[in-house]
Amino acid sequence: MKKLLVSVFTLASLIGAATPVSADQPAKHTVQKGDSLYEIANDYGISSHQLMAINNKRSHTIYPGETIELPVMPNANEKDLLSRLVEAEAKGESYAGKVAVATVVLNRVESELFPDSLRGVILQEYQFTPVSNGQINKPASQESKAAVEEALDYQGYDNESLFFYNPDKAYSAYLSAKEVTTVIGDHVFLR
Structure with missing residues (x-):
């Protein structure tokens, strides 16, 4: 039972991480080790070029702990x-x-x-x-x-x-x- 609860919690966390942000929720993503702009953009259903534009980035370089602004994604x-x-x-x-x-x-x-x-x-x-x-x-x-x-x-x-x-x-x-x-x-x- 404990393994099932942990599995459900883990799955819910993963699904929640890739769910578009409502305009009433904070529109930010904290970069984790191994993240790339392409993967972050893909998780939120936007292009990496748009993500770069929103964050005034000229390259795809990001660092763990960095906060990435996301576009407003209204429901x-x-x-x-x-x-x-x-x-x-x-x-x-x-x-x-x-x-x-x-x-x-x-x-x-x-x-x-x-x-x-x-x-x-x-x-x-x-x-x-x-x-x-x-x-x-x-x-x-x-x-x-x-x-x-x-x-x-x-x-x-x-x-x-x-x-x-x-x-x-x-x-x-x-x-x-x-x-x-x-x-x-x-x-x-x-x-």
Whole structure:
């Protein structure tokens, strides 16, 4: 019986090590002796190139004890929430604009300036108008859902935008002091 329990515990530990991380869980991996970037990426279902990009690595060299940042990997409910936010925030914008809005939210999860969960970032008070006016409760279009999927695949390759706004609809002295990273449609993206 004891051997069976140890075997079950060992199997559960191995399965848990390779399970994608939810956006509400820490997105980090501690390198163990014998690990490689390729194996870590494979365990989490991402490419080694994306893992390198997220960690600003120029080579595949890693060391035991090193902490590797992982991309945000939301569950189905978190993806739906993000898709609904993208739909409400970027309705009428291009597909690229929708991807950029989703990317801002994902970047905020990774930033020390914002909550460290997807839900926390989206529901943070005074951040997204659709949360306060209820527009986030409307269903997302297929295009917004696809934009979220692309933003998830694009993590690590972006220009680190943390903010966006439409200067025709809002003015912010705080945002005007930030560095513009790109302009897509009516939205200005900044870091």
